[in-house]
Amino acid sequence: MRQRTGPRQAFDKRLLRLGRPVRGFLAATAGLGVAAAALIVVQALLVGRVIAAAFDGAGTSDVAGPLAGLLAVTGLRAAAAWATEVTAHRSADATAGALRAALLQRVVAGRGAGSDPGAVAAAAGRGIEALHPYFARYLPQVALAAIVPVGVVAVLAVLDPWSAVIVTATLPLIPLFAALTGTATRARMRRRWQAFTDLSSAFVEAVRSLPTLKVFGRSADAVRRFGRLAEAHRAETMATLRIAFLSALALELAATISIAVVAVAVGLRVLGAGLDLQAAVTVLILAPEAYVPLRRLAAEFHAAAEGVEAAGRILDLLDAPAPATPHGTAAPPRRPRLALADVTVSYPGREAPVLDRVSLDVAAGAYVAVAAPSGAGKSTLLGVLMGLVPVAAGRAEAGGIPIADLDPDGWLAQIAWLPQTPHLFAGTIADNVRFGAPDAGDDRVAAALRDAGAGFALRLPEGPGTVLGERGAGLSAGQRSRVALARALIRDAPVLLLDEPTAHLDPVTEIQVLDTLDSLAGERTIVVATHREAAARRAQRVLRLPAPEAGALR
Amino acid sequence: MRRLLSLWRGDRWRLAAAVATGTGTVAAGAGLLATGAYLILRAGLHPPILDLTVAIVGVRFFGIARAALRYLERLVAHGAALRLTARLRTDAFSHVERLSPGGLETDRAGELLAGIADDLEDLQESMVRSLLPAAVTAAVSLLAGLIAGLMLPSAGAVLAAALAVTAGAAGIVAARWGRWAATRLGPARAGLAGAVVDLVEGAAEAVAFGRAPGLLERAADADAALRRLSRRAAWASGLGSALVALGSGLALWLVLRVAVAASSAGALDPLLVGVLALLAIAAFEPAATLPSGLDRLGPGVAAAGRLDALAARPDPVPEPDGRGPDHLEPALVLRGAWIRHRAGADHAVRDLDLDLRPGRTVALVGESGAGKSSVAAGLLRFRDLARGTYTVGGVDAGEIPAARVRRVVGAAAEDAHLLAASVRANLAIADPDAGDDDLVAALAEVHLGDWLAGLPDGLDTPIGPGGRPVSGGERRRISLARALLARFPILIADEPTAGLDPATAAAVVDEVLSTGRGVLLITHGTEGLDRVDEIVVLDQGRVAERGTHRQLLAAGGRYARLRGA
Structure with missing residues (x-):
């Protein structure tokens, strides 16, 4: 919970916790920075020598030594440049991968509850992508900016102390200007991130709403609205850049004017014979090199600001307190009796409890329906039985053991669940059915589909091998729900919890599904949440939850 | 390249302005160093101070001009690129509107969206970091070759050729690898995005069915696949950086060699050896940003292609030319x-x-x-x-x-x-x-x-x-x-x-x-x-x-x- 709202540093120390990829990278980068600085100095000394010698009338043979040295330096500089790029990209990838893995672990630990899926998806995708340039380009440049100027100024001090003084006096102006504009732009950078997030979610939302808007002849409005949003995003970004680039201007001014001052001062001292020509030329070549890394650093402004911002967001998500998850250890009983006694469940922010003193007793192998109108808490009741919803008062037990005390994974392994709005995963229909039983053969998959009233899948041209779109796109709501039912039926679990298994079905298919449930009763313990009479009638016993009072369920 | 340029229809002058200010910035930098060298070497001959006045004024002028031009260049370049992406973003959405819902069913909405968002970012990056620097480098190599050629024709030829060869080699490396990366990185990215969506939106079911570890593994595999590809891309951009370092070093070496030879043979004022050398150093400034920029070119071109393909998809239901009859009976x-x-x-x-x-x-x-x-x-x-x-x-x-x-x-x-x-x-x-x-x-x-x-x-x-x-x-x-x-x-x-x-x-x-x-x-x-x-x-x-x-x-x-x- 550190630094949740504090100012962001150029390097968030929490990144160090990611361990080796980050530390190794920082060390390698610093080493390469020192090598680069040394090579710059040597090159300037050699070029200065050649120019001064030529001025004194030397021929090519007289400067053969320095020219050969120059070739060697060129080779080494090329090697250093290559090594810098490769290490930078590698560690950028390694860090991004480590962060993404941590974030997804976190989502799974939270069972998808408590976090805004859009924000997490944005952070895990584009957010982590933003870290790449930060690691690959910005941080190596930070190392160069820290090392090269020091080396250059040290050599200048030997060659011509006056120039060293001028450069030393102007160099600090650059980070100072950068810091000033950085402070001014930080809030704007945040807004820009927000604008980008808004724009992305507006795009998703707009795409999803298009069919509906088209029915009402309003899709052109959506295009106009989106156009305005895109334009607002552009204007906001440009306003940010205008200020951000001021630091580049200040920086450039400080650098070029001090080079001009050095050139004129050195020239005048050569005129007065206060400085020898070779040193003067070397100073002129070397002085700009002190500013180059800082200048490039400013050019990586986007990478820096977006990377720091993205890293902060991801680390904040990781540092946020985890939602309470069950952590019992008791071994779950096989084929247990399920019992709820006066169970009350409330959600934060709601006055009336969702479940109010509900009792239910389900013997092993029994077939019970929970019938109630919409909003009466049927899904919550199933959540309590699964141990995913904490109970405020009363007892929820499986085989006499409080469900909260059971080892959560072991308990869930005994349950096959059909959620009210199931999520179908990327892959084929068969993949989705096998989600419930990974080792099931084609015959079992086909049987489960038939039992679930999803025979349509077998009649498709590619059968259960048909690839689904995102979130099961390509299937109707009813078809999705039946594929998800097949997924639950195929699972070899003694407890079957079904949330509205027949909501989207036509009467014929509904009967087929209910027949399947009849045949499973006795073998498995079945709890069906439904508002359909036909479904409730078939169960051995029906628990009726009262309709929520108007206003009370809000 | 041609595809990227064609996106600028109607906005060409913005592109030209960006290239002009960029070239001006480099020229001012070269002017600063070359006049500085001239000033120092001239001073080495101990003339009366009045002889140096012009050089002194020149040095100061170039110093200030460079800073001002640099600020302008960045504003103009980013402004143009942002304007372009804003237009393309809206265009893309209006195509999605045109195609929805009948023409889109085969697409995964999230992939389509992520694809378009990424494509636009890629395009913007490729404009600011590849297209413009490449154009500026080309302009600079002509200008620098010309100016050096006025002092010593062989030096001018060597400098222009070295710049062109370096930029060309870096460009070929970047374009080849960039194209490779775009065709492979794009799908790898989309695969990872899909795995993330499944995990985030299906978390409850993944946990309930005990399949979360498998899905995490799938995401990790997708991540690893992406990283393997991106590592290869890193080799390419490393190669690009090395080529530019090599090219600029060799150019400096060649210019010094021909200049020293010419001056000892009396064909060149010895003073100009230093001026030429500093010109050669300064002229390579834009080339230095090419490798890190040109690897954005491939993704940019691929992105432009995908946006074109979206625009070219036929209407799901063909629209008539006219408005149809004035009055429609509701039957x-x-x-x-x-x-x-x-x-x-x-x-x-x-x-x-x-x-x-x-x-x-x-x-x-x-x-x-x-x-x-x-x-x-x-x-x-x-x-x-x-x-x-x-x-x-x-x-x-x-x-x-x-x-x-x-x-x-x-x-x-x-x-x-x-x-x-x-x-x-x-x-x-x-x-x-x-x-x-x-x-x-x-x-x-x-x-x-x-x-x-x-x-x-x-x-x-x-x-x-x-x-x-x-x-x-x-x-x-x-x-x-x-x-x-x-x-x-x-x-x-x-x-x-x-x-x-x-x-x-x-x-x-x-x-x-x-x-x-x-x-x-x-x-x-x-x-x-x-x-x-x-x-x-x-x-x-x-x-x-x-x-x-x-x-x-x-x-x-x-x-x-x-x-x-």
């Missing part, structure tokens, strides 16, 4: 209509006849997947007929803009979308001028009066994504209320009663059937079927039987079996 007639699931797919509806006009009510029943929703898509002109005819007021639907057809026939769709907005805003898309009384009345008609009364902020309560949760039954009824408000002469009600208890379902269907409009009731339920003028029973896309409730019961066919069950 829909299908004759022998065949409708596909989507382009290229199997027929969902075969040989269907259907008549809809105000006052006439028709129910479409049949098992899930019998083709009922495809009939709705066909009537709404979201999909074209594969065979048969569709006329609106006697005019072929192909001669009427689809948006006009949709003013005659509207729908409360099975999967209707609620906007992330207030209840009021959700209803107002049907009729922006409706007063609160109208909205309340519409909700009461679908028996949501109590629901509305229970909302904390009434009509201002936010619903839809991020808003107050609504049940499936509530969502369908809100969508139905919206369709009723729009006063379509003919209304398609697709499964309005799923998720409702029998009493409410019967009451809602009653309301829909008694509005006096033409109604196509698509249903799994039994409510209201005894009241409609005609029941059409679909079986795997074909009409199994049709007639009134009484006739069909008497016939003892499929419908009778459905009802008997």
Whole structure:
């Protein structure tokens, strides 16, 4: 919970916790920075020598030594440049991968509850992508900016102390200007991130709403609205850049004017014979090199600001307190009796409890329906039985053991669940059915589909091998729900919890599904949440939850 | 490259301005160093100080000019690129609008979205970091070669050639690897995005089915695949950087060699050796940013290609040239209509006849997947007929803009979308001028009066994504209320009663059937079927039987079996 709202540093120390990829990278980068600085100095000394010698009338043979040295330096500089790029990209990838893995672990630990899926998806995708340039380009440049100027100024001090003084006096102006504009732009950078997030979610939302808007002849409005949003995003970004680039201007001014001052001062001292020509030329070549890394650093402004911002967001998500998850250890009983006694469940922010003193007793192998109108808490009741919803008062037990005390994974392994709005995963229909039983053969998959009233899948041209779109796109709501039912039926679990298994079905298919449930009763313990009479009638016993009072369920 | 340039149609001068300011910046930098060298070396001859005045003024002028030009260059370049992406973003959305929903079904919406967002970022980056620096480098190599050539022709030739060869080699490396990376990195990125979406949105089921570790592994594999590719890309950009370092070092070496040789042979003023050397150093400044920039070129070109492909997709339903007739009689007639699931797919509806006009009510029943929703898509002109005819007021639907057809026939769709907005805003898309009384009345008609009364902020309560949760039954009824408000002469009600208890379902269907409009009731339920003028029973896309409730019961066919069950 550190630094949740504090100012962001150029390097968030929490990144160090990611361990080796980050530390190794920082060390390698610093080493390469020192090598680069040394090579710059040597090159300037050699070029200065050649120019001064030529001025004194030397021929090519007289400067053969320095020219050969120059070739060697060129080779080494090329090697250093290559090594810098490769290490930078590698560690950028390694860090991004480590962060993404941590974030997804976190989502799974939270069972998808408590976090805004859009924000997490944005952070895990584009957010982590933003870290790449930060690691690959910005941080190596930070190392160069820290090392090269020091080396250059040290050599200048030997060659011509006056120039060293001028450069030393102007160099600090650059980070100072950068810091000033950085402070001014930080809030704007945040807004820009927000604008980008808004724009992305507006795009998703707009795409999803298009069919509906088209029915009402309003899709052109959506295009106009989106156009305005895109334009607002552009204007906001440009306003940010205008200020951000001021630091580049200040920086450039400080650098070029001090080079001009050095050139004129050195020239005048050569005129007065206060400085020898070779040193003067070397100073002129070397002085700009002190500013180059800082200048490039400013050019990586986007990478820096977006990377720091993205890293902060991801680390904040990781540092946020985890939602309470069950952590019992008791071994779950096989084929247990399920019992709820006066169970009350409330959600934060709601006055009336969702479940109010509900009792239910389900013997092993029994077939019970929970019938109630919409909003009466049927899904919550199933959540309590699964141990995913904490109970405020009363007892929820499986085989006499409080469900909260059971080892959560072991308990869930005994349950096959059909959620009210199931999520179908990327892959084929068969993949989705096998989600419930990974080792099931084609015959079992086909049987489960038939039992679930999803025979349509077998009649498709590619059968259960048909690839689904995102979130099961390509299937109707009813078809999705039946594929998800097949997924639950195929699972070899003694407890079957079904949330509205027949909501989207036509009467014929509904009967087929209910027949399947009849045949499973006795073998498995079945709890069906439904508002359909036909479904409730078939169960051995029906628990009726009262309709929520108007206003009370809000 | 050509593809990227073609995107600038109409904005060419912005591009030219960006290149000009960029070149000016480099030229000012070179001017600063070259005049500085001239000043120092001239001073080495110990002339009277007045001889140095021009050089001193020149040094200062170039110093200030460079800073000013640099600021301008960045503003102009980023401004132009941002303007371009804003335009392309809106264009992309309007194409999605044009294609939705009939032309998009084969796409995964999230991938499409992520693809477009990434493509735009890639394009912007490729403009600022590749296209412009490449253009500036080209301009600089000409300019530097010319100026050096004035002092010593061989030095000018060497410098221009070295710049061109270096930039060309770096460009080839970057383009080759960039193209490779774009074709491989794009799918790898999309795969990772898909794995992330599944994990984030399906977390509850993944945990309940004990499959979270497998999905995490899939995400990790996708991540590893992406990293392997990106590591190879790193080799390429490393190679690019090395090439530029090599090129600039060799150019300096060559210039020094020819200049020293010329000056010792008396063909060049010895003073100009230093001037040429510093010119060579400064001229390579833009080339230094090329390797890190040019690897954005491939992704940019690929992105431009994908956006072009989106724009080139044909309309799902061909639009006519004209407006169609002035007046449209609200009478829909299908004759022998065949409708596909989507382009290229199997027929969902075969040989269907259907008549809809105000006052006439028709129910479409049949098992899930019998083709009922495809009939709705066909009537709404979201999909074209594969065979048969569709006329609106006697005019072929192909001669009427689809948006006009949709003013005659509207729908409360099975999967209707609620906007992330207030209840009021959700209803107002049907009729922006409706007063609160109208909205309340519409909700009461679908028996949501109590629901509305229970909302904390009434009509201002936010619903839809991020808003107050609504049940499936509530969502369908809100969508139905919206369709009723729009006063379509003919209304398609697709499964309005799923998720409702029998009493409410019967009451809602009653309301829909008694509005006096033409109604196509698509249903799994039994409510209201005894009241409609005609029941059409679909079986795997074909009409199994049709007639009134009484006739069909008497016939003892499929419908009778459905009802008997």
